[in-house]
Amino acid sequence: MIYHLLYPLHDSFPILNVFRYITFRTIYAAITALTLSFIIAPWFIQKVKQYQIRQYIQDDGPATHQDKVGTPTMGGVFILFSSLLAVLLWADLGNGFIWLLMYVAVTFGLIGFLDDFLMLKRKNNKGLTARAKLFWQVVFALGIGLFLYFYPDYDTRFAVPFFKGVRPDLGLGYLLVVVFVVVGTSNAVNLTDGLDGLAIGPFFIAMGTYLIFTYLSGHVKIAEYLQIPYAPGVGEVTVFCGALVGASIGFLWFNAYPAQIFMGDVGSLPLGALLGTVAILVKQEILLILVGGIFVIETISVIMQVSFFKATNGKRIFRMAPVHHHFELKGWPEPKVIVRFWIIAGILSLIAISTLKLR
Numbered sequence: 001m002i003y004h005l006l007y008p009l010h011d012s013f014p015i016l017n018v019f020r021y022i023t024f025r026t027i028y029a030a031i032t033a034l035t036l037s038f039i040i041a042p043w044f045i046q047k048v049k050q051y052q053i054r055q056y057i058q059d060d061g062p063a064t065h066q067d068k069v070g071t072p073t074m075g076g077v078f079i080l081f082s083s084l085l086a087v088l089l090w091a092d093l094g095n096g097f098i099w100l101l102m103y104v105a106v107t108f109g110l111i112g113f114l115d116d117f118l119m120l121k122r123k124n125n126k127g128l129t130a131r132a133k134l135f136w137q138v139v140f141a142l143g144i145g146l147f148l149y150f151y152p153d154y155d156t157r158f159a160v161p162f163f164k165g166v167r168p169d170l171g172l173g174y175l176l177v178v179v180f181v182v183v184g185t186s187n188a189v190n191l192t193d194g195l196d197g198l199a200i201g202p203f204f205i206a207m208g209t210y211l212i213f214t215y216l217s218g219h220v221k222i223a224e225y226l227q228i229p230y231a232p233g234v235g236e237v238t239v240f241c242g243a244l245v246g247a248s249i250g251f252l253w254f255n256a257y258p259a260q261i262f263m264g265d266v267g268s269l270p271l272g273a274l275l276g277t278v279a280i281l282v283k284q285e286i287l288l289i290l291v292g293g294i295f296v297i298e299t300i301s302v303i304m305q306v307s308f309f310k311a312t313n314g315k316r317i318f319r320m321a322p323v324h325h326h327f328e329l330k331g332w333p334e335p336k337v338i339v340r341f342w343i344i345a346g347i348l349s350l351i352a353i354s355t356l357k358l359r
Contacts, residue, residue: 030246037250076267145178189272
């Protein structure tokens, strides 16, 4: 809104020409989302306490987690509100990718909201069934894929890092890639959200990394120089990424150990879906394995644990999955697990950025 109100006046007021720069609007989208988070969070936490919107903890989890029973939840609501309002203020709303990401935030946010609502209604940690949750994730992810498939100038060829000449055109098969990446990342962030600040830290590190990639991929000269896929119009997504980073840092202020509020599925599911969608937009889906390495590790640990348990009639690889619980049960204090996972996330993101020079 600010962009559309002020930039058209730049001929009369040259100083307003600054609004055409994506970098300028990205910085202020991040600052706006951060500020909104700080303003909204205390009021929101008070309200969820008043209406007893609180977390229920599974009985078979680590014993230390029983102290978290009753902590306010559904903090993802103010993450989404802060970031989306910042986007509406600072982004070019004529850009189709901006509206696509809003669609992702709202639809996956609704799945998470329903899951959290059912948990609260039943007064346990059982919300939507896994089958119902997966069904709606796939449906909404197909919507993303169809939007991109029919979007003018969007390239459905699949980019393979380090092999600039390998870009197979998957046609309708690209829909399967979109569904796999978006649904997989959404659930991976959800699985990681088990300790105070554990999911939101790696998330804003990963989104900050893709913020760089969106800007580079949306700039034709830089993309050509770095030999990365050029995606017309994707540069504006940088503003959206900035808003998400700002809102996430604001949430972390209140979610840091010991957490005053949890994000809930209404936060983890859409944030993961947004991360996967941004990776698709910049044609760096494979690189998401590095950028979102913590989420990948957490997901693989669950798959390994469940598969091994079924194959060996009850034996386990880890003391508990996801793997962050394994380290807790080994005696690591919760803050140590969290910070060390953040450090790993930061290292993996730096490695991912370094691949820009390995094309």
